[in-house]
Amino acid sequence: MRENISRVATMLWKRATVLLLASTILIAIPTVSANQLRSAPRLKCLSQSREKIQDNITLHHRLTALRNEMRTRSSTQTTEVDAYVITYYDDHMSDQLMESDKRLNFVTGFSGPGMAVITLRSAALWIDKWQHEQAEQELNCNWKVFLNDEHATIREWIANELSPESRVGADPHVIPHGMWHSLERQLGLHNIKLIRVPRNLVDLVWGSLRPAPKSNSIKVHPVRFAGERWDSKVAKLRSNLTAHRCDAMIVTSLTEVAYILNLRGSDIPYTPVFKAYLIVSNREIILYINRTHLNTGLMNHLKSHNCHNEYCVQVKDYQDVWRDLRTLSQHWKRVLVPSADVFEMGASEAIYSATPRELILNKPSPIILLRxxxxxxxxxxxxxAHIRDAVAICEALSHLEKRFIAGDDFTERSLAREIDRSRKIQDLSEGASFKTVVAFGPNSGDPYYTINNQTEHEITEDNVLIIDSGGQYHDGTTDVARTIHLGDPKPSHIQAYTNVLIGLIRMSMTSFPENLKPAELDALARGPVQANKYSFPYGSGHSIGSYLSVREPPISSSHTAKQRHNFREGYFFAYDPGYYIPSDFGIRLENVLEVIDTGTVLPSGHKFFSFQDVTLVPFEPKLIDNEMLSTTEVKWINDYNARIRQLVGDELKRKQKMDAFYWMMNKTRNIPDPLHSGTDARSCRSLILVLSVTVANSLHRLLPATNAFY
Structure with a gap:
């Protein structure tokens, strides 16, 4: 779920943005005085040296140039604007961005996700609380920083900065329709107008220095990996559209385009996608891409030669989508334009406004559930893929321990490079699925830490080390986190690690009815950690793709989230409980689980599901307090270790990675059964756990006459 700025940062920013905008739609908007618009402190700006200011002179010039564009009437802008909104997104609301789409970073210098608003005399950036330190380091003193849920909202700040009748400009191509609609309504309550600026003003300032968009090749994802032909997927999509009385759909998510057509690319970091739009109607399939991608193999795959039936793909230029939306819609009675759903932000305001409003069905993409x-x-x-990925992790960690004992030095960055190298050489590997996170000691106490020059630590034997990483393979996507210790861990390390491990085991062992919400399962992992009056500050799990995004809808497990989606057989779910003490240490463990149908059907007719771990990386024995484990938990660990020895061990031996093999065998030693020491508290806890895992099944069998819980 986990960036680590490339993954967790984007997820939490998107959630916070939706909550920020939704929570400010009020019937009556109170007047906000200037002294209420408190921003986050910029401590370095209170005593910033002249030399430091000179370091930021380029960003100052960019801000000045952008304000000049705001004042200018030209062929690309019909009116002056009093404020300009800059989002983190590209045209497809992607999690990761091309360098040419990093507009927020270009103007602000801030490398994380967020939203900025610039007026002719002030500039402000909205981010999440955990990004404050990063913003303090990267922003110059022209910027005020507001933390979501703690300071003034975007609407409040704009209303305080601008007078009624003012105009706020924004590029509708890079703002989700739902976000645009909310902000437009909020500003309208202050008689401030949100207007569409036809061309992005940041691009005008960037000019010739803007990196050229990538134009990498598009690869066919063969059926031996995809498991289904693309025309079969299109047929399912069309059936879904017919059920909603729609004649067509515009597909804007890059991962959805890649999935439905069995294609992959490399335009975006870490996610194998390419820039494209796709229109699927009852009679046509039209793909809009950079035509330099075209080759004979791609055309044959899409059946694009002599395209005269409903199961061939017409290929057009990327920009032609805007003309076609207006012309094709003349023949449609209803068209599905995707709305936001969990991690997907839906179509842009530009896509929405290019389609006649009376034809639009604005709802989540049906491709989400198909995928x-x-x-x-x-x-x-x-x-x-997870077996090969486990081989990569075992090889990297065994190398770390061997060289560390020999006296070699490792930093967070050098270990991250070693993990990436080990993963890259595996069969069918396409590299990392997100930026590898290595966090040592105090840095591990920050659940959102990413390596940077200011805070990078050398790895020693004095504290714990978190490794959070994942891989892209032609046959799957992985996401795994482990915490290790190269010396003698403290009792506090062992207790925290064991509690987090117990939470992961409980989730892995649980069985549940198919209509149970993920948020209800989230409490299982938090229980052991909350026993110490602490809870990790992020959602504990998310769906994961197959050679696609490491974090995809529809599942997001969080005890604070309202979810309308349930687990289904065949879903894969990355689960990562943790424990963090700021500036001291942290624990993080993550496994990917497959949802399995147990074959049991409740009296209500609902199926009963369970999980199967597909991540097969050893845990750290020296951080496990066996006395804290129940009999059931010990058995789970021993069974898990046996699977690692068999599946990962065979692959390590096949590749003749014997150092990694013996390291793995040492980490998966059998744990003695606590029952041998007699009846004690652990045995009682084991009984309680078994009862808790099966209680839902028993209740549903005892109450067949009511559907109150369903």
Whole structure:
């Protein structure tokens, strides 16, 4: 779920943005005085040296140039604007961005996700609380910083800065429709107008220095990995559209375009996608891409030669989508334009406004649920990918321990490079699925830490080390976190690690009815950690793709989230409980789980599901307090270790990685059964755990006459 700025930062920013905008739609808006618009402190700006200010002179010039564009009437802008909104997104609301789409970073210098508003005399950036330190380091003193849920909202700040009748400009191509609609309504209550600026003003300032958009090749994702032909997927999508009485759909998510057509690319970091739009109607399929991607193999795959039936793909220039939306809609009675759903932000305001409003069905993309439920080939591929990924992790960690004992030095960055190298050389590997996170000691106490020059630590034997990483393989995507210790851990380290491990085990062992919400399962992992009056500050899990995004809808497990989606057989779910003490240490463990149908059907007719771990990386024995484990938990660990020895061990031996093999065998030693020491508190806890895991099943069997819980 986990960036680590490339993954967790974007997820939490998107959630916070939706909450920020939704929570400010009020019937009556009170007047906000200037002294209420408190921003986050900029301590360095109170005593910033002249030399430091000179370091930021380029960013100052960019801000000045942008304000000049705001004042200018030209062929690309019909009116002056009093404020300008800059979002983190690209045209497809992607999690990761091309260098040419990092407009927020270009103007502000801030490398994380957020939203900025610039007026002719002030500039402000909205971010999440955990990004404050990063913003303090990267922003110059022209910027005020507001923390979501703690300081003034975007609407409040704009209303305080501008007078009625003012105009706020924004590029509708890079703002989700839902966000645009909310902000437009909020500003309208202050008689401030949100207007569409036809061309992005940041691009005008960037000019010739803007990096050229990538134009990498597009690859066919063969059926031996995809498990289903693309025309079969299109047929399912069309059936879904017919059920909603729609004639067509505009697909804007890059991962959805890649999935539905069995294609992959490399335009975006860490996610194998390419820039494209796709229109699917009852009679046509039209793909809008950079035509330099075209080759004979791609055209044959899409059946694009002599395209005269409903199961061939017409290929057009990327920009033609805007003309076609207006012309094709003349023949449609209803068209589905995707709305936001969990991690997907839906179509942009530009896509929405290019389609006649009376024709639009604005709801989540049906591709989300089609993609999440993996077919048998994808399920087998995910298992194989995780075995090879475990080989990579075992090889990297065994190398770390061997060289560390020999006296070699490692930093967070050098270890991250070693993990990436080990993963890259595996069969069918396409590199990392997100930026590898290595956090040592005090840095591990920050759940959102990413390596940077100011805070990078050398790795020693004095504290714990968190490694959070994932890989992209042709047959699957992985996401795994482990915490290790190269010396003698403190009792506090062991207790925290064991509690987090117990939480992960409880989730892995649980069985549940298919209509149970993920948020209700989230409490399982938090229980052991909350026993110490602490709870990790992020959602504990998310769906994961198959050679696609490491974090995809529809599942997001969080005890604070309102979810309308349930687990289904064939979903894969990355689960990562943790424990963090700021500036001291942290614990993080993460496994990917497959949702399995147990074959049990409740009296209500609902199926009963369970989980199967597909991540097969050893835990750290020296951080486990066996006395804290129940009999059931010990058995789970021993069974898990036996699977690692068999599946990962065979692959390590096949590749003749014997150092890593012996390291793995040492980490997966059998734990003695606590029952041998007699009846004690652990045995009682084991009984309680068994009862808690099966209580839902028992209750539903005892109450067949009511559907109150369903």
């Amino acid at each position: 999440a439920q993996k077919n048998e080939i994808e399920r087998q591929g995910m298992m194989r």
